[in-house]
Amino acid sequence: MNHKQIAKFITLIENEPERARQVLKDLPRKTCPVIGFTGSPGVGKSTLIDQVIARLRSMNKTVAVVAVDPSSPFSQGAFLGDRVRMKKHFLDEGVFIRSMASRGALGGLNESIYDVVELLEAAGFDYVLVETVGVGQAEVEVRYVADVVVLVLSPGFGDEMQLLKAGVMEIADIYVVNKSDLAGNDSLYDQLIGFLTFAGRDVSSVVKTSALNGSGVEELVDKMTTLWKTLVETGRLKQLRRERSRHHAETLARRTLQKYLSLVDSEDPYKAVESALRSMCERLKNGQGGGT
Ligand SMILES: Nc1nc2c(ncn2[C@@H]2O[C@H](COP(=O)(O)OP(=O)(O)OP(=O)(O)O)[C@@H](O)[C@H]2O)c(=O)[nH]1
Ligand SMILES: [Mg+2]
Structure with a gap:
């Protein structure tokens, strides 16, 4: 399937889900890591995903990205400030990027996301990344769509308060303290470690990054990949996928x-x-x- 065909198929899923289902069910089922990125608006999710794409491409992996209701666009490689590179990235058959409105959802994610993710897996991408703005239901629902959830935080976004919010600590598998090139990052990092320790959680799930200069991105990609492999090895992935189907059915x-x-x-x-x-x-x- 080329990019044009995939884009057309996604439009079909959004407009005529039942018809799309008929075609989707006949495609070969494939499984790849589905990684969710959530966090408050402006913390740097899209910029970070751009860096993750670049890292995965350098490892020769193909990547599909779905951004649900994004308020900021992807630079499509422009983070390197290099027009030639940008063009290359944009034309790169190994990268597929699509935005989706959250319309039709009951305060949560657009339910088409389930079929879209299944399609992108069937299309044979090595990684599927999903960006959702971490507000309200969508933040909780990304748990069902993604195998591994990355919560992105950055100083100055009230995330110190957000840490206290019930549920947030349970949602994420990996915590990213982004914008580490800015001041104020250390105190957020220390608070996060404090909260995780208090909650009896593993503090090795915390990564400091700068989506601007790329620091910490390699570690983040390593962590998400290792976590996903563990899910496969322990059989937890099968369980997660069953929970996903059930949640999808409930939504329908x-x-x-x-x-x-x-x-x-x-x-x-x-x-x-x-x-x-x-x-x-x-x-x-x-x-x-x-x-x-
Ligand atoms: N200094 C610094 N700025 C960053 C970093 N990451 C992102 N930014 C900037 O923060 C702003 C928001 O970044 P986005 O990637 O659009 O944030 P987002 O979380 O995707 O935002 P929404 O999609 O609106 O929720 C942009 O101006 C980025 O250039 C970083 O690591 N350091
Ligand atoms: Mg964004």
């Missing part, structure tokens, strides 16, 4: 039921659900599909 079920509920005119919530389920079953019996 909720949306389908909501659609049928919106057609029901009843003030009794129990009757409304019953009636919605009835018309859904009726449609299924007639072989028209559930209408997801």
Whole structure:
């Protein structure tokens, strides 16, 4: 599959998920590391991903990136400030970058992301990277989409407070303290180590990076790759993928039921659900599909 075909397929997934599913299910199933990058707006996720791409390319690995609702674009290699390099990166068949709106999601991730990731794996990329802005539901949901979650922090973004937020400590597998070229980074780093120690977590999951000059990127790529290999070896990956399918199914079920509920005119919530389920079953019996 070339980039044009992949891009077309993603549009089909977004616009006609049921039709896309028919094609998707016949593609060979492949598995590669799916790495999620989350964190507050502006902490440097896209810039860091650019560096990760460059590192993976230097290792001859192919990379696909999906950015959900990005507010800042990828430089597509411009981080090196080299136009020739940028052109090369842009034309590089080994790198595929796509942005997706978070539309249709119930405060969380665009549910197309599940099929898009499956497609990118089937297309044979060595790595799939997913960028989500770490706010609200999307931050929690990236856990289901990605095998390994990287939480990006940087000084001056209220991340010191964010560390205290319940749940954040459980979400990530790797913690990146980015913008290490700036002042204020050490105190954030120390606080993070303190929190992790207090929570009984492994502090070796912390990496200091500068997405601007590339320091720490090699270590980050090593860490995420090693972690993923461990998931494979321990059988945990299979479990994670099952949880992903289940979560995807739940999202679809909720949306389908909501659609049928919106057609029901009843003030009794129990009757409304019953009636919605009835018309859904009726449609299924007639072989028209559930209408997801
Ligand atoms: N000094 C310094 N600046 C950085 C670093 N990483 C990113 N930046 C800058 O921070 C700003 C935001 O970077 P992005 O990569 O767009 O951040 P993001 O997290 O993707 O932002 P959203 O997509 O809006 O959530 C840009 O101006 C970057 O140049 C870094 O390591 N050091
Ligand atoms: Mg971004």
